[in-house]
Amino acid sequence: MGLDPSRTVAELRELQELTGDDNGAQRVAWTETWERARAWLRDKVSETGAEESVDAAGNQWFTLRGESEPAVLIGGHIDSVPNGGWLDGCLNVMAGVEVLRRLAADGTQPVTVRLVNWADEEGARFGRSLFGSSAAAGSMQDQEELRSRKDSDGVALPDALRAHGVDLDAALDARSELEGAAAYLELHIEQGPVLESMDLPLGVVLGTFGVERHQVTFRGQAAHAGSTPMDKRRDALAGAARLELEIREIAKRVGNGAVCTMGGVVTRPGIVTSVVETAECLLDQRHLDAHQLAEMLSNAEAASRRFAQEEDIDVEWERIWNIEPILFDDGLVELADEAIREVTAASHRLPSGPLHDAAEVARAGVPTVMLFVQSLRGLSHTKLEDTKEEHLELAVQALDGLATKTIERVAAS
Secondary structure: OOOHHHHHHHHHHHHHHHHHOOOOOOOOOOOHHHHHHHHHHHHHHHOOEEEEOOOOOOOOOOOOOOOOEEEEEEEEOOOOOOOOOOOOHHHHHHHHHHHHHHHOOOOOOOOOOEEOOOOOOOOOOOOOOHHHHHHHHHOOOOOHHHHEEEOOOOOOOHHHHHOOOOOOOHHHHHHHHOOOOOEEEEEEEEOOOOOHHOOOOOOEEEEEEEEEEEEEEEEEEEEOOOOOHHHHHOHHHHHHHHHHHHHHHHHHHHHOOEEEEEEEEEEEEEOOOOOEEEEEEEEEEEEOOOOHHHHHHHHHHHHHHHHHOOOOEEEEEEEEEEEEEEEEEEHHHHHHHHHHOOOOOOEEEEEEEOHHHHHHHOOOOOOOEEEEEOOOOOOOOOOOOOHHHHHHHHHHHHHHHHHHHHHHHHHHO
């Protein structure tokens, strides 16, 4: 049985029909629809002879035993956001199924090959993304917080996990699954506009952005909008407005993919007849290079203090969350580039703004790489998400080529 990329597209359509509706994909993790998708996946993989197992975090594994123990992992996630797209996550898994079929048909491989369907990558129901992969990577350290998380219906996360055979307190036992992992490969839609803007179907992901997320609060003085002269005002919103414009310039100066976003501003008293007394801003900064990310943060802090002094107001910074950049394996990036160039004219190397399970696997020390396939209009997490079918087929071919090259590399090491 040779590789048949068109079968992957057909199966993605089949999954869309099985687990979606007029509003899009509905495979939210820890629901009946998600379990239906997992059972469907189990049936698709059964013909390869791969052994299925489910680990302590609910991750679904399919293992093709090879001549030696080192394992090449191919991963993805079949869960979706509510009203999601037909490709986000499940493309990774179904392309992996097709590669597994081809490898099984070719006979016993020199190394073990494993396909993993990570549990709850999206975090759509309880707000905790990368659940299964962070457990397997051993980076999950927020069990106490997770114990208190509830969904919109008031169901507690531990209860929902228990209903699907997962004990939150034992989830970290999934770490044993990465023992012996020699490489991890993941294919994903880009979820952004870069490849389409370059008219390229495929790209290699260099790593995932580091993130600095802060609340910045400017404090001035409320005063009557009619009786307070312009030069006597201590307007907190003026500081926020100036910072919003400056972070765009900071991103331009730093470059190399830098992005800065002021995603929300809340003003008080928030009435048209008063000068703004406080302006609370949510600032998100991302970069693939840790030093340049730190430079962006330092520049934004310095600018905010300068604006505060000039506007006669005060400013405070509070970190909400941060994560370091994750760089993928140089050798695998080269192999991925080769695999893409063997199926299409050109490749492009780019960072990933969104986080992925691959980042958690890389954090655990497993050599990792990702492939991106073009997203039309850069849209994702919507039923409008789409990719040309011919590009999907090229992506399956590239993943297959990358798997072959990786198996050869691991076997020779």
